[in-house]
Amino acid sequence: MNDAIAGVPMKWVGPVRISGNVAQVETEVPLATYESPLWPSVGRGAKISRLVEAGIVATLVDERMTRSVFVRAKDAQTAYLASLEVDARFDELRDIVRTCGRFVELIGFHHEITANLLFLRFSFTTGDASGHNMATLAADALLKHILDTIPGISYGSISGNYCTDKKATAINGILGRGKNVVTELVVPREIVHDRLHTTAAAIAQLNVHKNMIGTLLAGGVRSANAHYANMLLGFYLATGQDAANIVEGSQGVTVAEDRDGDLYFSCTLPNL
Incomplete structure (x- = not known):
């Protein structure tokens, strides 16, 4: 049998601005996917990161x-x-x-x-x-x-x-496996209104109702997020990493707070 290659479309999105205890960088990110709306979606978020001076503050908690x-x-x-x-x-x-x-x-x-x-x-x-x-x-x-x-x-x-490897379990989130990363972004109210066309209060309420209560009712394991796995799979495929590790990567917690009109937004991914 001849060798064959399965090609997946890839685009660079961003750049995204990141600061924190492991990186101070503004860089584009490769995403390989057939889900073409993922590129502009991630690109919009990356643009918001560049409108905030510190960008996305990423803290590596454990490895x-x-x-x-x-x-x-x-x-x-x-x-x-x-x-x-x-x-x-x-x-x-x-x-x-x-x-x-x-x-x-x-x-x-x-x-x-x-x-x-x-x-x-x-x-x-x-x-x-x-x-x-x-x-x-x-x-x-x-x-x-x-x-x-x-x-x-x-x-x-x-x-x-x-x-545990490539399985959705509680122990990895509790004791850690891979990189445990917390990302934070504070978006001023003007940007929330002009760019996101909403309010910090509305996003915070939706996050509680959807990501927290909805996931609780579904019986999620160490998860309260919308779809971390979408972006991680695109990144893993683009960089040659083990795609099966999105099982752990799909776990994590999104937190959104209304801080006097500014939006505090955080993602905690304990199993990267």
Whole structure:
């Protein structure tokens, strides 16, 4: 079979103005999509960012990559004792991870026991890489060391689905996976009126009714937003990133406030 390529139309939108603790930049952004209205829609938002001196203020709150393993024990008490032993050996486990590469570092772990199963969710920093494979290699080394040195447990799986990768879950939003980013924009009332043709109060009310109450009724998981996934998928496809990670990227919370006529608008995305 001949190699084939699926082409997706792409356009650059913006520029968008961004400031904060990781970037001070005004740049265009590539979006690949068949949903052509996405380009002018994002472009309108980018234009608003340039009308505000600070633009969109992006704060990187946390950054980590996770991989969970699970082991079997004879019973829950044995699993519990094993979890205490893992915790006591944290510095030892950090040294194991440092042998796996120059850029991977163990920064924490979380455990959960169900019946006789012990799930261990390891968190790593992975330099500039997203770090999925790096975290898996490190977790594999940790699992081997734990099985060799802690009695009463046996191999379960190198991935216990408690990480969690490409699934909409609560744990990523609570404990973090990938980049946890908060973006904020304060739009003066004149721009809200002249450019958005509405008021801050109307946007704030709609956000509560639609994004918060509507999502609550739908049973959303760690979400209160309109459609983060639209723009993220376009960006992921344009830049060659793993498109399946929009599952986590679709989670997040939009907040809108009326501040004496000015519009405070914020998006919190904990799983980028």
